[in-house]
Amino acid sequence: MSKFWSALVSELQPYVPGEQPKMANLVKLNTNENPFGPSPKVIAAIQSELNDNLRLYPDPEGQALKEAIAAYHTDYGISAKQVFVGNGSDEVLAHIFQGLLKHDKPILFPDITYSFYPVYCGLYQIESDVIPLTESFEINPEDYKRPNGGIIFPNPNAPTGRYLGLEHVEDILKANPDSVVVVDEAYVDFGGETAISLVNQYPNLLVSQTLSKARSLAGLRVGFAVGNEELIEALNRVKDSFNSYPLDRLALAGAIAAFEDREWFEKCCGGVIEERERVTAALENLGFEVLPSKANFVFARHPSHEGADIAAKLREQGIIVRHFNKLRISDFLRITIGTSDQNSSLIKGLAFL
Numbered sequence: 001m002s003k004f005w006s007a008l009v010s011e012l013q014p015y016v017p018g019e020q021p022k023m024a025n026l027v028k029l030n031t032n033e034n035p036f037g038p039s040p041k042v043i044a045a046i047q048s049e050l051n052d053n054l055r056l057y058p059d060p061e062g063q064a065l066k067e068a069i070a071a072y073h074t075d076y077g078i079s080a081k082q083v084f085v086g087n088g089s090d091e092v093l094a095h096i097f098q099g100l101l102k103h104d105k106p107i108l109f110p111d112i113t114y115s116f117y118p119v120y121c122g123l124y125q126i127e128s129d130v131i132p133l134t135e136s137f138e139i140n141p142e143d144y145k146r147p148n149g150g151i152i153f154p155n156p157n158a159p160t161g162r163y164l165g166l167e168h169v170e171d172i173l174k175a176n177p178d179s180v181v182v183v184d185e186a187y188v189d190f191g192g193e194t195a196i197s198l199v200n201q202y203p204n205l206l207v208s209q210t211l212s213k214a215r216s217l218a219g220l221r222v223g224f225a226v227g228n229e230e231l232i233e234a235l236n237r238v239k240d241s242f243n244s245y246p247l248d249r250l251a252l253a254g255a256i257a258a259f260e261d262r263e264w265f266e267k268c269c270g271g272v273i274e275e276r277e278r279v280t281a282a283l284e285n286l287g288f289e290v291l292p293s294k295a296n297f298v299f300a301r302h303p304s305h306e307g308a309d310i311a312a313k314l315r316e317q318g319i320i321v322r323h324f325n326k327l328r329i330s331d332f333l334r335i336t337i338g339t340s341d342q343n344s345s346l347i348k349g350l351a352f353l
């Protein structure tokens with residue numbers, strides 16, 4: 001606290017990111033980074049931008065990237081005008097909260113979900129009604145049929161990894177024609193189907209995605225949203241009232257190359273999915289209950305060991321996983337799918353159970 005702080009800042013409860021420890025040789029399975037690394041074409045594209053042009057501002061609209069994203073989704077008839085790009089999907093989400101979810105009524109999101117949502121509500125002074133997931137940690141569309149100022153949920157959900165079929169997403173969209181429904185698809189490429197296919201059918205649908213997870217570019221900070229042009233215009237208005245150049249020249253070049261290298265992307269996603277099934281089977285063998293995951297992590301609990309204890313014992317062996325000290329999920333561990341070697345270390349590290 002300081003007398004120099006605004007009243008709002010004094011009340012903020014900021015997001016706490018998963019730790020990025022500095023030790024070498026860690027088996028780091030705590031922040032859902034992709035173990036396969038970015039496409040070599042992404043690295044080459046960034047290197048080719050390392051020149052005197054860095055003295056010039058980047059394209060404030062990121063037009064070439066919007067076109068690359070539209071081209072990637074050409075099967076769904078998406079145009080560049082329906083795409084918004086930002087400095088990581090966290091920034092895109094922040095603009096969504098401020099520009100599209102701040103109305104008179106409370107917004108709806110699940111009780112167990114991405115913990116940044118309540119933080120944005122605090123920052124932008126947005127009321128929320130938190131909707132409990134079912135006993136089996138699923139989103140029940142029936143629970144989203146009540147007055148609201150907007151709806152947001154990740155699909156697959158985080159940290160549960162559970163995926164909600166598109167027919168159920170449509171259920172929520174149909175029941176809420178007067179609210180923006182935001183589907184945060186940070187993990188959709190690991191086995192889910194994207195709701196971008198529904199954007200031209202539902203003017204109230206906004207889909208956000210990130211290059212941090214499936215495209216292995218958490219360090220580059222690129223996220224985007226796809227929706228009706230009117231929704232995108234709201235985000236452009238917020239962006240141009242905040243920071244006109246959210247994506248630098250290197251990020252734009254790398255992100256475009258990432259969308260152009262479909263082959264690398266598909267290989268990496270396939271590799272993660274294959275390893276996820278192996279890790280799931282191994283954890284079940286050790287007695288864990290593992291929620292069905294369509295993400296690059298699994299959410300699991302052991303019937304006779306506390307989540308925090310298991311996490312501590314793994315840490316002693318240099319293996320870092322994520323434990324949330326939170327109601328309903330304090331027994332669980334969220335374990336990112338790593339390389340085959342890292343996953344084997346994890347399984348070996350759990351031999352004490």
Ligand SMILES: *Cc1c(COP(=O)(O)O)cnc(C)c1O
Pocket residue numbers: 087088089090091114154158184186209210211212218221222223
């Ligand atoms: C990782 C994650 C994001 C943020 O992604 P960035 O693009 O790295 O900011 C957004 N939503 C969910 C649910 C995530 O897990």
